Amino acid sequence: MYRKLLASRVFERQVALISGGCSGVGRTLATRLAQAGAPLALLDLDPSALEGLVEHLVDHHNAEVLGVPCDVTDAQAVERAVALLGERFGGIDLLVCCAAVGHRGAVLDSDPEAFRQVMAVNFFGALHCARAALPSLLARRGQIVAFGAPPAFSPPRPGYGAEVASRQALHGLFETLRREIAADGVNVMLVCPGTVADDPDGEVPSDDDTPSxxxxxxxxxxxxxxxxHLLVPSGAGWRTRLLARLAP
Known part of the structure; x- marks a missing residue:
């Protein structure tokens, strides 16, 4: 029983910052980390959703949680949020960049503004969070989790040009960052899930290999x-990567 209790609290006192923490993978991961004993800081645009999630995590998991309404496209707002986190918890051990938006439409049919909006959230939002958190992560030899996509190493699906472009840009950014800070003891993990089965828009086709x-x-x-360093949580994702290497 004692060993099981220790195993369940593997993130005790390891502070986790999750952007886009109120929905999808961000919300689910926040609950999982709370169960493992991690103090949490959650960034999201929706103050009421933040309030409800913080209350849930405190009441049901006895978690220590700070919810900060924040637009990750605003670098100064992210800096302020990270400063609040530092005052509350003293630093950051794990940064998870979950904040993201999608766009469906052929490249020629999509307004350039749609591409700017997707890049502002998916790419620059993650960049702002990483830059703001890095001093603390370096001091505590922490780690960063960011979302790439299988199209970063395999043929992209037509109609998702803006999202694919942002994910491929993230791949390049965080692969480069990993090499720059590896000697300082900070890990960078790229997560490449592709399609999520319970996508909130409900428009993405899924199959048995599509992870929830x-x-x-x-x-x-x-x-x-x-x-x-790399996580591809679906059989189809790994098969696609292997096929792309064998027959590009």
């Missing part, structure tokens, strides 16, 4: 424990 938000969150949790 729950499955992705658990895979991230286990990957963070092992400080992995």
């Amino acid at each position: 938000a729950q499955e992705i969150a658990e895979a991230i949790f286990q990957g963070a424990l092992r400080r992995r």
Whole structure:
């Protein structure tokens, strides 16, 4: 029983910051980390959703949680949120960049503004969070989790140009960052789930290999424990990667 209790609290006193923490994978991962004893800081645009999630995590998991309404496209707002987190918890051990938006439409049919909006959230939002959190992560030899996508190493699906572009840009950014800070003891893990089965828009086709938000969150949790570099939590994702290497 004692050993089981220790195993269940593997993130005790390891502070986790999750952007986009009120929905999808972010929310599910927040619950999983709370169960493992991690103090949490959650960033989201929706103050009422934040309030409800914080109350739930405190009441049901006895978690220590700070919810901060924040637009991750605003670098100064992210800096302020991270400063609040530092005052509350003293630092950051794990940054998970979950805040993201999607866009469906052919490249020629999509307004350039749609591409700017997707890049502002998916790419620059993650960049702002990483830059703000890095001083603390370096001091505590922590780790960053960011979302790439199988199209970063395999043929992309037509009609998702803006999202694919943002994910491929994230891949390049965080692969480069990993190499820049590896000697300082900070790990960077890229998560490439592709399609999520319970996508909130309900428009993305799925199959038996499509992971749910729950499955992705658990895979991230286990990957963070092992400080992995790359996580592809679906059989189809790994097969696509192998096929792309053998027959590009």
